[in-house]
Amino acid sequence: MSDHVCTSAARSRPLSGARAWVLLLIAALSATALGCRSAASTPPPSSPPEQPTESDTRPAEPHDADDMVSVPAGTFLMGTPEDELSLIVELCRQINPAPTGCNRERLIAHHRNETPQREVYVSGFSIGRNEVTNAEYERCVSEGGCTARDFDRCVFFAGREHVHGGTLDEVQARDDHPVVCVSWEQAAAYCQHAGGALPTEAQWEKAARGVDGRVFPWGNDWNPLGANWAEGEHTGSVDGYVTTSPVGSFPAGASPYGALDMVGNVWEWVADRYAEDAYAQGAASDPQGPETGTGRVMRGGGYAAQPLAQRTAKRVPRDPPEAYVNIGFRCARPAQ
Incomplete structure (x- = not known):
């Protein structure tokens, strides 16, 4: 996999407002799915972290x-x-392998308790x-x-x-x-x-x-x-x-x-x-x-x-x- 693919998946342009975090999250998750490092994170360890000793x-x-x-x-x-609720639906459709699980009415109703x-x-x-x-x-x-x-x-x-x-x-x-x-x-x-x-x-x-x-x-x-x-x-x-x-x-x-x-x-x-x-x-x-x-x-x-x-x-x-x-x-x- 080329560095260009990873960089493109994780890079984001300056954004503002509710749509910004959704697009950034989509980009970061896409990078993770590709096996890339997130541009906003430190490099992942080469192996899972060791559990602390006693x-x-x-x-x-x-x-x-x-x-x-x-x-x-x-x-x-x-x-x-309120305007972020529709973006939650957009995000679900971007990352969910089964888009039928991203019913707009259900998702908005499920998250309306945050508004x-x-x-x-x-x-x-x-x-x-x-x-x-x-x-x-x-x-x-x-x-x-x-x-x-x-x-x-x-x-x-x-x-x-x-x-x-x-x-x-x-x-x-x-x-x-x-x-x-x-x-x-x-x-x-x-x-x-x-x-x-x-x-x-x-x-x-x-x-x-x-x-x-x-x-x-x-x-x-x-x-x-x-x-x-x-x-x-x-x-x-x-x-x-x-x-x-x-x-x-x-x-x-x-x-x-x-x-x-x-x-x-x-x-x-x-x-x-x-x-x-x-x-x-x-x-x-x-x-x-x-x-x-x-x-x-x-x-x-x-x-x-x-x-x-x-x-x-x-x-x-x-x-x-x-x-x-x-x-x-x-x-x-x-x-x-």
């Missing part, structure tokens, strides 16, 4: 404020502009630099602040099916990987034990994208080495991981405030109840989500999610009593 693993103390990043008070752009984009004020707070790890959660269990995970009730993947009950593989069970198979209630209890709370949707989204409405934590151009995501057939051929990765393994994907794995690795529980129109009806200052509703929100994509689901505005409801093999969490605290 001596390299230094889980943060669950009560350690130094493992948090500060997000100052102020406004930010929250949500997706409208609006300016929202959020008071200052701090949020975990990393997702909570297995070691941190088990420490909370030993301290009596958390309940043990019930893997018989956890939802696992069996091909395209979801089944209750399973066992974490050897990689996912490592101390420095994000904790999974925790329900919303268990995640909330951990954060309370650690002196904080689950972040609200507004806190999570501001920590992930900053103030300028960027599509991904690092900017508007998809970077295949910026997150642990579902490239190809979940082979780890690009990011080096088939399932979860040690927290903080993708510094190129850091948010404007230094938070890591805000997209990719695992989805994350947040505090808010879910409502389809929460962004249209929410308060303009420190929104807390709807007062009623049975579902809770998860954010941030995960190792089994494609780039479209790794956008900082992506929001998905889940039933809070359920625990999933691809959902974890991080904690937040008000500014001191």
Whole structure:
């Protein structure tokens, strides 16, 4: 393959507005499919990254404020502009091998819960630099602040099916990987034990994208080495991981405030109840989500999610009593 083909696939002209990130993402994905390096990323390793040894693993103390990043008070752009919804359809048709799966009405309806984009004020707070790890959660269990995970009730993947009950593989069970198979209630209890709370949707989204409405934590151009995501057939051929990765393994994907794995690795529980129109009806200052509703929100994509689901505005409801093999969490605290 010639360097010209790779360069052409990854190169982009200066663009502005909603269409820019879609065209940049199409170009980057095309380059990835061709076996090319993304122009916005560092060269990929010649082989999958080595897993850290036990001596390299230094889980943060669950009560350690130094493992948090500060997000100052102020406004930010929250949500997706209405005119980007049609571009999501365009993107799907560019990257989906089965265009029949890119039904315009279905896709627009599916992502309308991200609209409208609006300016929202959020008071200052701090949020975990990393997702909570297995070691941190088990420490909370030993301290009596958390309940043990019930893997018989956890939802696992069996091909395209979801089944209750399973066992974490050897990689996912490592101390420095994000904790999974925790329900919303268990995640909330951990954060309370650690002196904080689950972040609200507004806190999570501001920590992930900053103030300028960027599509991904690092900017508007998809970077295949910026997150642990579902490239190809979940082979780890690009990011080096088939399932979860040690927290903080993708510094190129850091948010404007230094938070890591805000997209990719695992989805994350947040505090808010879910409502389809929460962004249209929410308060303009420190929104807390709807007062009623049975579902809770998860954010941030995960190792089994494609780039479209790794956008900082992506929001998905889940039933809070359920625990999933691809959902974890991080904690937040008000500014001191």
